Amino acid sequence: MRGVVMYAPGDVRVEEREDAKIVEPTDAVIRVTASCICGSDLWPYRGVEALDGPTPMGHEYIGIVEQVGDDVRNIKVGDYVVGSFVASDNTCEICQAGYQSRCIHNVMMGSVGTQAELARIPLADGTLVATPGTPDEDLIPSLLAASDVLGTGWFAAVAAEAGPGKTVAVVGDGAVGLSAVLAAKQLGAERIIAFSRHPERQALAREFGATDIIEERGDAGAARVKELTGGYGAHGVVEAVGTEESMWQAIRSSRPGGYVGYVGVTHGVELNGLDLFFTGVHLHGGPAPVRRFLPELIQLIWDRTIDPGKVFDLTLPLDQAAEGYKAMDERRATKVLLTL
Amino acid sequence: MRGVVMYAPGDVRVEEREDAKIVEPTDAVIRVTASCICGSDLWPYRGVEALDGPTPMGHEYIGIVEQVGDDVRNIKVGDYVVGSFVASDNTCEICQAGYQSRCIHNVMMGSVGTQAELARIPLADGTLVATPGTPDEDLIPSLLAASDVLGTGWFAAVAAEAGPGKTVAVVGDGAVGLSAVLAAKQLGAERIIAFSRHPERQALAREFGATDIIEERGDAGAARVKELTGGYGAHGVVEAVGTEESMWQAIRSSRPGGYVGYVGVTHGVELNGLDLFFTGVHLHGGPAPVRRFLPELIQLIWDRTIDPGKVFDLTLPLDQAAEGYKAMDERRATKVLLTL
Structure with missing residues (x-):
């Protein structure tokens, strides 16, 4: 063969x-x-x-x-x-x-x-x-x-507790991130914030259900999510990249007690325990x-x-x-x- | 004053x-x-x-x-x-x-x-x-x-999803860990595994509801939990110490898809992202x-x-x-x- x-x-x-x-x-x-x-x-x-x-x-x-x-x-x-x-x-x-x-x-x-x-x-x-x-x-x-990719994005959106009344942010505009946008929409999320700098991916994110697009990355991106959510942060965040920057972008985009679903295969990421402790997020992910x-x-x-x-x-x-x-x-x- | x-x-x-x-x-x-x-x-x-x-x-x-x-x-x-x-x-x-x-x-x-x-x-x-x-x-x-301490142990047991039919392990035999044993019992956990090497603390853990005591620590301790749970690991684990060893002991004592509630204030802990990814656990904690x-x-x-x-x-x-x-x-x- x-x-x-x-x-x-x-x-x-x-x-x-x-x-x-x-x-x-x-x-x-x-x-x-x-x-x-x-x-x-x-x-x-x-x-x-x-x-x-x-x-x-x-x-x-x-x-x-x-x-x-x-x-x-x-x-x-x-x-x-x-x-x-x-x-x-x-x-x-x-x-x-x-x-x-x-x-x-x-x-x-x-x-x-x-x-x-x-x-x-x-x-x-x-x-x-x-x-x-x-x-x-x-x-x-x-x-x-x-x-x-759909199954992985879906799992991440479920892990991020996407649902009615919820604001969900998605870090990563690759196929998994875009699938997570679609999943969050299908699961009933009220507001879906996609991080993307690529015009075609932004367009597909919107077609799949994104209500807001943020072009900033890292802490600046997370700060924009807080601005859009009354200072609180998103209820749930999908991480679909797998770098240290993207992990913290996701964690910091979440409100305390929020849910971060991470499915990017993490490479070279070390999460500082004390920083993570004080975010108070739920962190769940892995191979979907x-x-x-x-x-x-x-x-x-x-x-x-x-x-x-x-x-x-x-x-x-x-x-x-x-x-x-x-x-x-x-x-x-x-x-x-x-x-x- | x-x-x-x-x-x-x-x-x-x-x-x-x-x-x-x-x-x-x-x-x-x-x-x-x-x-x-x-x-x-x-x-x-x-x-x-x-x-x-x-x-x-x-x-x-x-x-x-x-x-x-x-x-x-x-x-x-x-x-x-x-x-x-x-x-x-x-x-x-x-x-x-x-x-x-x-x-x-x-x-x-x-x-x-x-x-x-x-x-x-x-x-x-x-x-x-x-x-x-x-x-x-x-x-x-x-x-x-x-x-x-009780409120913190209780939160950790809730984060570890202690409940009927569940096996919950508790890392840490200080006041918070012992309180988490009490909480897990009160929340209905079927089996409660306490890690402890101190006879008096073991005794109080048993009085509070522990069904099993493990004296091994680290990976050896986690391996004992797997042995006691048909190779799967606990449904939920409380981490109430805050060191890198205790965090991994807790994470590795959990089954994939299990729940780790961590409330030890983490000092000098760096969690490797790829290792965490493949454990597939839910990680939730912070100031209770x-x-x-x-x-x-x-x-x-x-x-x-x-x-x-x-x-x-x-x-x-x-x-x-x-x-x-x-x-x-x-x-x-x-x-x-x-x-x-």
């Missing part, structure tokens, strides 16, 4: 890999119909995260089930499926509490590499959710978004338990209530994945969809 | 201070009937926190109202009152959301110095809660505990909004449902405050009550 392999920072190739196959009786193999490039794929691409030799890439996917292991009960060959970027059994106490991304048997899908024609999905019964049928072509980007939200998100997309696929602003065939990485790295694209 | 003043690390004196008086029309002046020494008073005593000249000490208090300012409406001269260690208006949005310790007009009572015969209480209407009458002598320690819980705590004490005053294991007259500081510093006492 054809698949994306990263050899070194900046060196992404599409080449022949060994076909995905059933390894464990709980596995499925899917024929991937669309995959995409994640902001987190840029960390090794930029050399911030080390690579351990040539590495198959990708952890987002939708596709059609080709094969199932002997112990798979709920997923059938021919099902059109969406899964999260973390495989989970969906039965352990952690999964049952809604934290499937930290399932006691979790498998990170990045270790599988879903930017490929076929993908092995561990713990298929727990991981995959079948769509109501074969989706119309125009629904594919949105269903693919549910696999990671996308599986918790998938049934609801698939239905909202199927009903055309939400259109999160708009975060994809570049679509390329799998063979041109290298150009996709380059476009995201150079910020010419927010999010790249790879067709198969 | 007589009052405690700290001159330098280890140098605590009781001397004549200017009588407390009404400064703002929202103030009250109370005649303090009991005060106490806080674990956080030991930070400057040990030289960990700098002193800015001779400093009046104390932020915990109960007493009788002697005088009220012209704008005080709800509190009357003669009321027997308990207040939190932070004065708050109890009307701003932050207070109304239950975060009175971060009230937009908050005044830290440490700036007043309540280890004294009289104390000025700012924002008296918002800060003070009257007891149902003059308390019996034996209720005084418990009512005083409500002013800080004791005022939120005071009416309920006073009633529980009045009805003799709880007896948190047991955390006081040394009672001294105000004039012997220096010996009280010394006893706590040398860990000969958990918590010292000062009589007036």
Whole structure:
């Protein structure tokens, strides 16, 4: 099968890999119909995260089930499926509490590499959710978004306690941040403040439900949120970048007792305990338990209530994945969809 | 009036201070009937926190109202009152959301110095809660505990989501940690794991409701919690120390998606963002909004449902405050009550 392999920072190739196959009786193999490039794929691409030799890439996917292991009960060959970027059994106490991304048997899908024609999905019964049928072509980007960025933005908005009467600020105008704006709107937030300096991203944020845009960053940005909220700060804040500046921008944009949902994979961040102590915020985040939200998100997309696929602003065939990485790295694209 | 003043690390004196008086029309002046020494008073005593000249000490208090300012409406001269260690208006949005310790007009009572015969209480209407009458002598320690350590332990247990069916671990066997054990029990937790190496504190933890005691600390302690909870970790954890080791002990004792309530005033703690990210815990803490819980705590004490005053294991007259500081510093006492 054809698949994306990263050899070194900046060196992404599409080449022949060994076909995905059933390894464990709980596995499925899917024929991937669309995959995409994640902001987190840029960390090794930029050399911030080390690579351990040539590495198959990708952890987002939708596709059609080709094969199932002997112990798979709920997923059938021919099902059109969406899964999260973390495989989970969906039965352990952690999964049952809604934290499937930290399932006691979790498998990170990045270790599988879903930017490929076929993908092995561990713990298929727990991981995959079948769509109501074969989706119309125009629904594919949105269903693919549910696999990671939408699910992650949704989790962050839930962690930020977005809801009726609430003011929610969103730090980060990438695909996850924009998805969090959409989620906050859908969850009923009254006022949604998006931090962004990019005119096109500002426009999409507004389309997704942002009521205010702030261009300032860091403490100046947080001060603007306080100004807009009677001196108090937002009730909830989403952090979708993962730097020390963005973490504090989020924490300081929140009122005491407010909720900060952080989903940017944090790199080089050290949080001073005493500073954090006196903010009095609720801090919750980590790898999003996308599986918790998938049934609801698939239905909202199927009903055309939400259109999160708009975060994809570049679509390329799998063979041109290298150009996709380059476009995201150079910020010419927010999010790249790879067709198969 | 007589009052405690700290001159330098280890140098605590009781001397004549200017009588407390009404400064703002929202103030009250109370005649303090009991005060106490806080674990956080030991930070400057040990030289960990700098002193800015001779400093009046104390932020915990109960007493009788002697005088009220012209704008005080709800509190009357003669009321027997308990207040939190932070004065708050109890009307701003932050207070109304239950975060009175971060009230937009908050005044830290440490700036007043309540280890004294009289104390000025700012924002008296918002800060003070009257007891149902003059308390019996034996209720005084418990009512005083409500002013800080009980309220703080209670907040931490609430932040740790202690409740029916839950396993809660408590890091720290000082007065706050022990109060958190009592709170977790009262909130209905099924299993309460106390970390302690001190036989007397272990005994009081068990009396307050602890079902298990762990003597190991740090990662070894956290590993023991996982062993006791089927490999998952506790549903909620209270952190009541404030060191980097104790913070990670608490975080690592929690299951993913669990709740860590931290109330130890953090000193020299830097939390690595990436490590925190992958724990997936809810982290919430800070100066406890004791005022939120005071009416309920006073009633529980009045009805003799709880007896948190047991955390006081040394009672001294105000004039012997220096010996009280010394006893706590040398860990000969958990918590010292000062009589007036």
